[in-house]
Amino acid sequence: MRQPELLTALCGYSRSGFISDLLAGITVAMVALPLSLAIAIASGAGPTG
DSSP states (O other): OOOOHHHHHHTTOOHHHHHHHHHHHHHHHHHHHHHHHHHHHHTTOOTTO
């Protein structure tokens, strides 16, 4: 029986790798959220919907 890919990927995952991935995710969110709001406003949609 084959193992799920997630289990094989997590085999070598360390705490420092998790912290790096977490900081990268926060950085991407900090850039993507204001950018998506700016695109919505520029296209005529309001920031609330």
